[in-house]
Amino acid sequence: MPFNLFRRGRGDEAREQAPEPPPDGVRQLAFDGFTEEWRLVGHMAIRGRLSDTLNRREPIPISDVAWAPVDGSGSFTPVPGLKAVDPYDLIVVAAGEGSLPEADEAHRSALRVHKVAYDLALDAPPFRVLGTVQLFPGAEPLQLLDRSTELFVPVIDAVVLYGRLQVGDPHTKVVLVNRSYVRGIEQIDRRTLEAPRPLPGQPLGGTSWTDRSR
Known part of the structure; x- marks a missing residue:
């Protein structure tokens, strides 16, 4: 086993000791995760949503x-x-099919309707994650750099880049990004996956979150 597989973890104990038998309500989910140097695939014991399990910040x-x-x-x-794996060691985790518990579409729509979608690039070295992040009204993308009870943020229709190389399963549309690794956030044009080019002339009015961050 290579040394220093996980650089931010809390020691070998959490990784190599066999965990306790899973309690009721825990299910096995296929996972695909990335650390600074390694891609891990296997099965993860989760309860509820994958994001809830990761955000508990306990060895999984x-x-x-x-x-x-x-x-x-x-x-x-x-x-x-x-x-076992410590959530702090994971930079990006793919949220594939089955990562959400059973719920009807009406309930999921009710959760989505109150959020605002932003097309963003999250720089989480050595990765750059491009996609859509949904935030509650009044929240701004740069607040993702702040400390929060939620360690991971979901990115929809995500593209994960390692340098110029796209990594991960291209069919996986949602990934969870560890906010503690995020060092920069940029608004992008969803069609080009690049920063939007300013139009000539003066703006007609209004202020974007990028204007307020300057």
Whole structure:
């Protein structure tokens, strides 16, 4: 097992000791996560939503784990000794199918209707995550840099870049980004995935969140 796999974790104890048997209500979810140097795949024991489990900031039992260099320079290798992962060690986690508990569409729509969508680029070295972030009215994207009870923020229709290389499963549309790694936030044009170019002339009025941040 390579040394210093996880650089922000709280020691080997959380990673190598076998976790307690899962309590009632815990289910196994296939996960795909990224640290600073490694991509991990396997199964994670979660209760409720994946984001809720990560935001508890407690070591999470994992099984059937394999890893590979994040830059794609090597193939996946089984890691049978890896029994748990600390959420602080994960920079990006793919939220694939099954990451949400059963809920009717009306309930999910009610949760979405009160949020404002922003097309953003989140710089979480060594990754750059492009996609849509939904925030409550009155909240601004730059507030994602502040400390919060929520360690991870969901990014919809996400593209995860490692340098110029797109990493992860391109069919996974939602990823969770660890806010403690985010060092910069930029508004982007969803069509080009780049910063929007200012139009010639004077603005007609109104102030964007980027104007207020200057």
